[in-house]
Structure formats: C-alpha cells, structure tokens
Amino acid sequence: xxxxxxxxxxxxxxxxxxSDVPPRILEALGRPTIGHLDPRFVDLMDEIKVLLQxxxxxxxxxxxxxxxxxxxxxxxxxxxxxxxxxxxxxCQNGVFGGRMQENVERCGGAxxxxxxxxxxxxxxxxxxxxxKAHPDTKVVAFVHAETSTGASSDAKTLVELxxxxxxxxxxxxxxxxxxxxxxxxxxxIDAIYSGTQKCLxxxxxxxxxxFSERAQQxxxxxxxxxxxxxxxxxxxxxxxxQGARRAYHHTAPVNAMYALHEALLIVxxxxxxxxxxxxxxxxxxxxxxxxxxxxxFIVDSAHRLPxxxxxxxxxxxxxxxxxxxxxxxxxxxxxxGLGDLAGKVWRIGLxxxxxxxxxxxxxxxxxxxxxxxxxxxxxxxVALSAAQKILAx
Amino acid sequence: xxxxxxxxxxxxxxxxxxSDVPPRILEALGRPTIGHLDPRFVDLMDEIKVLLQxxxxxxxxxxxxxxxxxxxxxxxxxxxxxxxxxxxxxCQNGVFGGRMQENVERCGGAxxxxxxxxxxxxxxxxxxxxxKAHPDTKVVAFVHAETSTGASSDAKTLVELxxxxxxxxxxxxxxxxxxxxxxxxxxxIDAIYSGTQKCLxxxxxxxxxxFSERAQQxxxxxxxxxxxxxxxxxxxxxxxxQGARRAYHHTAPVNAMYALHEALLIVxxxxxxxxxxxxxxxxxxxxxxxxxxxxxFIVDSAHRLPxxxxxxxxxxxxxxxxxxxxxxxxxxxxxxGLGDLAGKVWRIGLxxxxxxxxxxxxxxxxxxxxxxxxxxxxxxxVALSAAQKILAx
Numbered sequence: 001x002x003x004x005x006x007x008x009x010x011x012x013x014x015x016x017x018x019s020d021v022p023p024r025i026l027e028a029l030g031r032p033t034i035g036h037l038d039p040r041f042v043d044l045m046d047e048i049k050v051l052l053q054x055x056x057x058x059x060x061x062x063x064x065x066x067x068x069x070x071x072x073x074x075x076x077x078x079x080x081x082x083x084x085x086x087x088x089x090x091c092q093n094g095v096f097g098g099r100m101q102e103n104v105e106r107c108g109g110a111x112x113x114x115x116x117x118x119x120x121x122x123x124x125x126x127x128x129x130x131x132k133a134h135p136d137t138k139v140v141a142f143v144h145a146e147t148s149t150g151a152s153s154d155a156k157t158l159v160e161l162x163x164x165x166x167x168x169x170x171x172x173x174x175x176x177x178x179x180x181x182x183x184x185x186x187x188x189i190d191a192i193y194s195g196t197q198k199c200l201x202x203x204x205x206x207x208x209x210x211f212s213e214r215a216q217q218x219x220x221x222x223x224x225x226x227x228x229x230x231x232x233x234x235x236x237x238x239x240x241x242q243g244a245r246r247a248y249h250h251t252a253p254v255n256a257m258y259a260l261h262e263a264l265l266i267v268x269x270x271x272x273x274x275x276x277x278x279x280x281x282x283x284x285x286x287x288x289x290x291x292x293x294x295x296x297f298i299v300d301s302a303h304r305l306p307x308x309x310x311x312x313x314x315x316x317x318x319x320x321x322x323x324x325x326x327x328x329x330x331x332x333x334x335x336x337g338l339g340d341l342a343g344k345v346w347r348i349g350l351x352x353x354x355x356x357x358x359x360x361x362x363x364x365x366x367x368x369x370x371x372x373x374x375x376x377x378x379x380x381x382v383a384l385s386a387a388q389k390i391l392a393x
Numbered sequence: 394x395x396x397x398x399x400x401x402x403x404x405x406x407x408x409x410x411x412s413d414v415p416p417r418i419l420e421a422l423g424r425p426t427i428g429h430l431d432p433r434f435v436d437l438m439d440e441i442k443v444l445l446q447x448x449x450x451x452x453x454x455x456x457x458x459x460x461x462x463x464x465x466x467x468x469x470x471x472x473x474x475x476x477x478x479x480x481x482x483x484c485q486n487g488v489f490g491g492r493m494q495e496n497v498e499r500c501g502g503a504x505x506x507x508x509x510x511x512x513x514x515x516x517x518x519x520x521x522x523x524x525k526a527h528p529d530t531k532v533v534a535f536v537h538a539e540t541s542t543g544a545s546s547d548a549k550t551l552v553e554l555x556x557x558x559x560x561x562x563x564x565x566x567x568x569x570x571x572x573x574x575x576x577x578x579x580x581x582i583d584a585i586y587s588g589t590q591k592c593l594x595x596x597x598x599x600x601x602x603x604f605s606e607r608a609q610q611x612x613x614x615x616x617x618x619x620x621x622x623x624x625x626x627x628x629x630x631x632x633x634x635q636g637a638r639r640a641y642h643h644t645a646p647v648n649a650m651y652a653l654h655e656a657l658l659i660v661x662x663x664x665x666x667x668x669x670x671x672x673x674x675x676x677x678x679x680x681x682x683x684x685x686x687x688x689x690f691i692v693d694s695a696h697r698l699p700x701x702x703x704x705x706x707x708x709x710x711x712x713x714x715x716x717x718x719x720x721x722x723x724x725x726x727x728x729x730g731l732g733d734l735a736g737k738v739w740r741i742g743l744x745x746x747x748x749x750x751x752x753x754x755x756x757x758x759x760x761x762x763x764x765x766x767x768x769x770x771x772x773x774x775v776a777l778s779a780a781q782k783i784l785a786x
Contacts, residue, residue, distance in 0.1 A: 001443065003440060003444065003658055003661060004658075005421065005655065005658065006421065006424075006437050006440075006651055006654050006655070007424070008424050008425050008426075008427045008433065008651070009427065009431075009433050010425075011425070011427045011428065011431065013426070013427070013428060015428055017644060018426050018427075018428060018429065018644065018647060020426075021425065021426040021648075026423045026424070026425065026426075026648075027423060028398065028399065029422055029423050029648060030419045030420060030422050030423030031399075031400070031401050031419070032401050032403075032404070032414065032419065033401075033406070033411050033413075033414040033419075033590075033596055033597070034401045034402065034404045034406070034411075034726075035404065035406060035408055035411060035726045036411065036597065038402075038404065038720070038726065039720075040401065040402050044399050047396060047399075050394065051396065067461060067462055067465075067598060068460060068461035068462075068465060068623070069460055069461075069623075069643045069644050069645075069646065070643070070644065071622070071623045071642075071643040071644075072460075072461060072465075072623045072643075074623075075621060075622055075623045099622065102622050103622055105618075106618055106619070106620050106621065106622055107620075195644065197426075197644055203426055203646065203647065203648040203649075204426070204429065204644045204645065204646050204647055204648075205460060205598065205644075205645075205646025205647075205648075205649055225498075225499055226499070227499050227500075227620050227621075228468065228499065228620075228621060229464065229468060229492065229495050229496055229499055230461065230462075230464045230465045230467075230468045248731065249464075250462045250463070250464040250465075251410060251411065251462050251463065251464075251588065251590055251597040251598075252462075252597065252598075253462065253596065253597050253598025253649070254411060254596065254597055254598075255414075255419075255422060255596040255597075255598075256596075256598055256646070256649070258399055258401070261399050262398065262399070265396055265397075265398065268396060327431070327432075333427075333428045333431065338641065
C-alpha cells in the first residue's frame with residue numbers, strides 16, 4: 001500500500017461546525033511545539049484563562065479549556081457535579097439534551113427529562129412545574145443554543161429558576177459562545193462548557209469550561225471521587241490553577257492552545273458585542289436571501305440562533321444529493337439534519353469567521369444553482385439582492 | 394490589559410515528551426480545516442487506521458486515535474474493559490501504574506497492586522504468583538515503557554502470563570510506540586494505548602488505541618454501560634468503524650488528524666525496525682557521552698529505554714537551577730523526576746525526531762557547560778568524542 005501527504009480539498013464551511021478557520025489561527029497552530037511545563041507555556045495558559053473569562057463574561061477562577069472536544073466538556077460538567085443518586089432535571093429540545101441524559105445516567109444520577117418539540121426553545125414554565133414536583137433536584141441542565149435545531153433558549157430565566165429552587169445549573173454553550181449574548185456571571189450560571197470549532201472559529205478538539213464558586217464548592221465537597229480521572233476538576237485545577245506551582249496532570253495539547261489563544265485574541269480585538277452584532281446582521285441577510293428564494297426556517301423568529309440557520313428542505317428534494325453537489329461543485333459544506341430532523345432540514349452555519357458577506361453570497365448562489373437544477377420549487381434571481389438590501393441598511 | 398500573539402521561544406525538546414516536532418508535521422497541522430464528516434476526511438481516517446495498525450503491528454480492526462491525550466487513552470481502556478466488581482492486577486513500577494490503580498477504582502473495580510521498585514522492570518514472577526493467588530482476576534495491566542523512570546518491561550512475557558490465566562491485558566505504550574519494539578498481534582496484547590507526542594514526534598493531544606477481538610467481545614457483552622459517554626468504544630466504533638456509514642459521535646480534532654497522519658507517514662517511510670534501531674544507536678551514543686562525563690543511569694542496562702534516559706543528578710547539584718539554565722542559556726528542555734524520583738533524577742528524552750545526532754551533541758555540550766559552571770564533579774572534555782565513537786562504529 002502506498003501513502004502520500006494529505007492535502008485538504010478547498011472548502012467553505014457553513015455547517016454546524018467546524019467553521020472556517022482564519023489563516024491567523026492556522027498559522028499560530030503550526031508554530032513550533034514547546035513543553036507543557038515550560039514557563040513560557042504556563043504564561044500562555046494564564047493569558048488563555050483571562051481571555052476565556054472575557055469571552056464567557058465571567059470572573060470565575062475555575063475557567064479553562066478541557067483538552068478534548070465539547071463532548072468531553074459536557075462530561076466534565078456532569079461527572080464533577082453529579083453524584084450517584086442525585087436527581088437532575090434535563091430540559092431536552094434536541095439531540096444534545098439526550099446526550100445530557102446519557103451523562104447523568106452514566107454518573108449514577110436520576111434524570112428527569114422535560115421534553116420540548118425539536119426546534120422550540122425550552123419552556124421555562126415546564127421547568128418551574130417540574131422543579132416544584134421534584135423538590136429534591138440537585139442540578140438543572142439545558143442547551144443554550146441547540147446545534148441540532150438552531151433554537152436558542154432563555155438561559156438567564158432558566159438558570160434563575162434553577163437557583164431559586166436551590167439547584168446548580170449546567171449550560172451547554174457549545175454553539176452560543178462568541179456568537180450570541182452569553183453572560184456567565186450576570187446570569188449566575190454554575191457550570192458551562194463550549195467548543196472551539198463554532199463561533200470561536202478555532203480548530204476542533206478543545207472544550208472551554210467554567211465553574212462558579214458554588215459549583216467549585218460542590219466539587220470540593222463530593223462524597224464520591226469523580227468517576228473520570230482525566231476529567232476530575234480537583235486534579236485539573238492543580239495544573240491550571242492560578243499562582244501555585246503547576247502540578248503535572250496530563251500533557252496539554254500545546255499547539256491547540258496556541259490556536260485557542262489566537263482565536264480568543266481575535267474575539268478580544270473585535271469585541272464581544274461587535275461579534276454578536278455581526279452574527280445577527282449576517283443572519284438577517286442570509287435569512288432575507290433564503291426566504292426570498294422560498295426557503296422556510298423551522299425555528300420561530302424569536303428563538304432563532306443567528307449562527308445556525310435550520311431550514312426545511314424543499315418538497316421533493318433529495319437531501320444527500322444536494323449536499324453532495326454543493327460540496328463537489330461549489331466547495332460548500334452545509335449540515336444535514338440530526339436525529340428526528342434527519343432528511344428534513346439543512347443546517348446552515350454562520351459561525352465566527354464563516355459569518356462573512358462572501359460566504360452568504362456564495363451560499364445563496366450555490367444553493368440557488370443546485371436547487372434550480374434539480375427542479376426544486378424556488379424563486380430564482382432574487383436571493384442575493386434581498387440579502388444585499390439588509391447589509392446595506 | 395493588552396494581549397499579543399504568542400511566539401513560542403526556541404526550544405530543543407529532550408524531556409519526556411513532547412519531543413521536537415518536525416516541520417513537515419507542523420506544516421500538515423496548519424492546513425485548512427475541513428468538516429469531520431467530509432468524505433475526504435473519512436478517507437483520511439481510514440488511512441490513519443491502516444498506518445496506526447502498521448505502527449502498532451496489528452490487524453485489529455478496532456485501532457484508532459482517541460481525540461484526547463494519553464491519559465484519556467488509558468481511561469478508555471479501563472472504562473471499557475473493567476466492570477464494577479472486576480478484579481484487576483496492576484504491576485506498578487512508576488507513576489503511571491499508580492494512575493492505572495486510580496482508573497480501576499474509579500470504575501468500581503478492585504485493584505490488586507504489585508509493587509516493583511521505581512527504575513526496575515516489572516517482575517514476571519511476582520505477576521505469576523499474584524495471578525495464582527487471585528484466580529478470579531479479569532484484567533492485568535502494566536506499563537510497557539515507564540515514562541517516569543525510563544524502565545522497559547517484558548510486555549510479551551507479562552501478556553502471555555495474563556492470557557494463560559484467562560485475563561485480558563491492558564498495556565501502556567505511551568513512550569514505547571515507534572521508539573522500541575512493540576508487536577501487538579505477535580504478543581497478543583488485548584488493549585493498548587499510546588500518545589502522539591513521544592516517539593511519533595507529533596503534537597500532543599491524541600491517544601492511539603487498539604483492542605483485540607477478545608477485548609472487543611468483552612466490550613460488546615458488558616453488563617453495565619461504559620461509565621464514560623465520550624470514551625465508550627461501542628459508540629466510537631460507529632464513527633471510526635470500517636465500511637459502514639459513519640455515525641456522528643463527536644467532532645474529531647481535524648487538524649490534529651492531519652498531523653498524526655503525517656507523523657505516521659514518516660514512521661512508515663523510515664520503517665519501524667529502522668526507527669527502533671535509530672533510537673537504540675542514539676541512546677548508546679548519549680549513554681557513552683554521559684557516562685564518560687561521570688553521570689550514572691538509574692535503570693540497569695538490560696531494562697533501559699533507549700528513548701528515555703533517566704540519570705542520577707550529580708551529588709550536590711541543584712536540580713531546578715540546572716534545568717533553568719539549560720532552558721534559558723541553551724534552549725534545552727530536559728525532564729525533572731516525578732513522584733519518588735523528584736529532585737533525584739533527570740529524564741533525557743531521545744524520542745522520535747528528537748533522537749538525532751545534533752541533539753545528542755547539543756545536550757552533552759550544554760550539560761557539561763552548566764555542570765562545570767556549578768562545580769559539579771564531572772570529567773570535562775570527553776563526552777562528545779565518546780558519543781562520536783559509538784556513532785562512527
């Protein structure tokens with residue numbers, strides 16, 4: 001068998017992540033590796049913490065990147081905060097709520113799952129009713145921005161309900177961080193995890209997390225050891241902790257940290273509020289174009305994520321065929337539906353560096369070309385100017 | 394607060410990992426990100442599997458990189474193969490055996506720990522005696538190449554003992570893979586994990602693993618769900634499995650996979666046997682130089698790892714001060730002692746791309762300069778020629 005270097009094909013990433021990674025970040029990623037205990041690397045870790053605190057709008061000292069993808073960040077929150085027998089309410093409105101339930105059960109916790117239709121926001125009333133029916137609940141968990149449906153939930157209200165009923169909150173912010181408003185301290189979120197490959201536009205593989213002082217106390221006072229050695233925050237704190245001598249825990253993914261630092265620098269330079277605003281403006285432009293073409297959003301406008309646009313696949317159109325042609329003929333990746341929405345929706349990401357005018361224009365043009373070619377019932381020749389009108393306003 | 398791009402300092406990495414990463418791998422790492430479900434990425438995954446099978450000398454279909462560091466690879470082996478109540482014998486002769494015990498206990502298993510002195514190989518006789526005393530043992534685990542001491546154990550014999558007593562074997566090959574002989578199929582190892590940042594000379598953050606058919610059956614027939622969702626091989630198989638349609642599990646660290654592919658290509662180009670031989674030859678050269686200088690190895694010659702040279706810190710020498718000067722004045726990183734060996738030994742890595750003549754010469758020269766300057770009892774002016782003599786032979 002013969003092998004050769006892998007040269008990635010040209011792609012424009014407008015799926016549910018990874019998003020387009022800016023050259024600055026790729027360049028940082030490829031800088032020479034140094035040791036994970038090098039004093040200069042320790043300085044970098046400190047700076048990453050400060051920049052992450054800014055991106056998450058928190059002063060939590062326990063804010064750091066987990067050395068593994070968002071799924072591990074989710075698991076880090078659950079294995080540290082849930083003990084065997086603990087009751088956890090999960091508000092599910094898409095794929096990732098289901099994964100939360102798996103996590104709770106694998107920790108020996110008892111999951112009480114509240115269902116909302118996929119594409120809807122989490123209903124705060126249902127949460128309040130469930131909290132009243134289960135006064136022994138320890139933790140409430142939900143997804144802020146459901147990557148599988150494009151729906152945004154009211155994190156502030158849900159966290160407040162949890163707190164009022166004496167529960168800690170775990171919030172999935174994988175797709176929201178840096179793309180839409182997220183205020184960890186102001187909203188008093190107890191545990192939050194995210195991913196690098198969405199609105200931070202960094203390479204995939206790392207999961208930023210943050211824990212409030214209340215959460216940190218819960219972790220320190222656990223009766224049972226955390227079931228994961230790799231994700232035990234009591235141990236990870238020893239390596240990522242401020243001030244004190246760093247204790248070796250695992251070998252940090254050094255180059256991924258270079259990239260994350262550069263990604264966080266970019267967020268800092270643009271300013272969080274400006275980034276949120278850009279995501280919103282570009283979403284409205286894409287939306288205008290798609291709707292002019294005759295394509296319908298599946299989430300109602302009040303709960304639509306600007307960074308993840310879930311739209312119904314037009315009647316009679318072959319999902320996989322269109323995505324294959326977009327990729328093959330237009331270098332464009334958009335996302336398929338997941339779970340219940342497989343074959344019914346496309347997920348068009350406008351995350352981080354992918355949220356740019358060029359991408360919107362290209363996506364509208366490519367979609368229109370392929371859909372017209374397969375005979376889909378769309379209005380041709382109006383999408384781009386509809387989008388342009390929004391951006392010019 | 395103001396921030397700027399992180400430009401890593403110049404370093405020569407001769408510690409216990411990460412090792413020097415060749416420019417080819419850094420260049421591959423920084424190539425444009427594509428989607429983790431892109432058909433071209435799926436092809437890359439297939440090629441990585443084949444190249445990993447070569448590097449591990451196995452035809453196990455369940456051979457793949459875990460998307461997290463070696464510690465997570467270790468945890469993947471334990472959480473998948475150990476069920477609550479299972480008895481596991483751990484042969485400990487350094488730091489990482491202790492971590493194995495933590496893993497077993499956090500899985501609800503019962504760990505029986507056999508101790509050998511740090512710096513010694515694992516004693517097969519002790520394992521045999523313990524297997525006889527504990528006939529209900531399900532798994533035997535040990536470290537092939539102890540990164541904390543530089544000692545190599547006889548994996549073939551230990552695995553054979555385990556098998557003869559009806560146990561599965563878990564082998565830590567973090568430091569051995571591609572640096573010294575390792576033959577997964579010939580030795581009939583059941584579960585093995587490694588790291589990318591040692592003798593593969595890839596960036597840190599990924600852990601290659603492989604499971605035998607027997608291990609795979611054990612995983613498929615578990616009575617309890619694997620406690621980690623992220624590391625559940627039943628789920629990971631769905632994404633990394635051959636042939637069948639790939640099911641989304643987590644977002645793969647795409648760019649790290651580019652780098653791993655390139656690192657495995659380099660191993661394939663050089664040839665495994667040649668790589669083993671190079672590590673051995675360069676070790677002998679470094680050893681000749683160090684011993685000529687008057688520095689003593691802590692592991693007896695029969696069990697010395699060529700890729701990790703643990704030496705006694707000369708009498709009266711300040712460990713941290715010397716390492717700080719090597720780093721600051723000579724750009725050279727060597728490793729400190731861990732655990733019981735902290736302050737007593739240095740660990741000098743000759744792993745992968747770091748195992749080069751230039752590095753040996755630089756290390757000997759830098760050590761001699763600093764040690765002479767702090768008044769250590771060494772023989773000056775003889776180390777480099779002693780090393781050269783070996784290489785010229």
